[in-house]
Amino acid sequence: MSETPHEYPGQLIEQVRTAAAARTPLRITGGNTKAFCDEPTRGEALSTTGWAGIVSHEPSELVVTVRAGTPLAELETVLAGQGQCLPFEPPHFASGGTVGGMVAAGLAGPARASVGTVRDYVLGARFINGRGELLTFGGQVMKNVAGYDVSRALAGSRGQLGVITEVSLKVLPFAPAEATLVFELGQHDALEQLHRWGGQPLPINASCWVKDDTQASAPNLLFLRLRGAVAAVEAAGERMLREAGGTRMDNAQAGPDWALCRDQRLPFFNAPSADLCLWRLSVPQTAPVLNLPWAQLIEWHGAQRWLWAPASAAREIRAAASAVNGHATLFRAGADGAPDLARFDAPSPAIATITQRLRAEFDPSQIFGQPA
Structure with a gap:
């Protein structure tokens, strides 16, 4: 210390x-x-x-x-x-x-x-x-x-x-037990399975669906991490593998992979092109597959979706998120920095009013957070 x-x-x-x-x-x-x-x-x-x-x-x-x-x-x-x-x-x-x-x-x-x-x-x-x-x-x-x-x-x-x-x-x-399961499922089937399991008392702690589009033959994979009591994790793992035909990863391999996911160091997070932006879509867990022409990585049981797309696609991406009661954030800008593009969706009038009142109360001279 x-x-x-x-x-x-x-x-x-x-x-x-x-x-x-x-x-x-x-x-x-x-x-x-x-x-x-x-x-x-x-x-x-x-x-x-x-x-x-x-x-x-x-x-x-x-x-x-x-x-x-x-x-x-x-x-x-x-x-x-x-x-x-x-x-x-x-x-x-x-x-x-x-x-x-x-x-x-x-x-x-x-x-x-x-x-x-x-x-x-x-x-x-x-x-x-x-x-x-x-x-x-x-x-x-x-x-x-x-x-x-x-x-x-x-x-x-x-x-x-x-x-x-x-x-x-x-x-x-720390949870007493942990297991990572892997299932070969397309995006639609993966979301459906997540919704089905999400309504059951299973110790699901994290999920990640991804397809490596840099390889034509790469499979669609859903990774699920279970955490909890030893008996609960083992029983849930065996049941879920029977239901969806997956495999179990060795924890020595899965642990570092989840850390890479946390820190955005998986291969997916390497920009395919310098002019592309990384978009973060926050949507309801039950939102369907979004009709967008870019590869995605999906976390949080369907609630967080990442994709690489040009800054010019901002209107299309934000409209797709809004259509399912979500929003989109420009998380990483491309090489040009996307200077004319707002990072965040405009807040609702209610949220904007609350934010303005808080800032007026705590920072009346407006010295914090001034745009560059």
């Missing part, structure tokens, strides 16, 4: 107060491992990396409190030493990611559909608002609900409400 000078939060507060007084923007940074998937912002850099360290960890209470600049890998190592983990599997993308960036980005990995996302595990937080005030919301236990919604609002806020300095997170023990 790293030690940092006690006065460092004071330096952050002073930087925010100076910026607020001059009404000059600030650009919050951590490890800069997720900057590619957000709208570019401008202003003087405000780095949280100097404010690192694990404040407290109560393994028996399943709670850890961490400073925002703490490397994510460091936190996961400490938790693993106690047989615990962040069950939502935050993606790393590259080395150097921080806990504050994890919360601000609000991104989760393969298990998200089964265990929840980042905000479901945020118990409390401290952050510096646009006035330079250090605020505390929530607590270290679920029953302490004072300001709980504000703590959760920071998850996925992308630095638009303030500078996260510390978070308290709920953690969970």
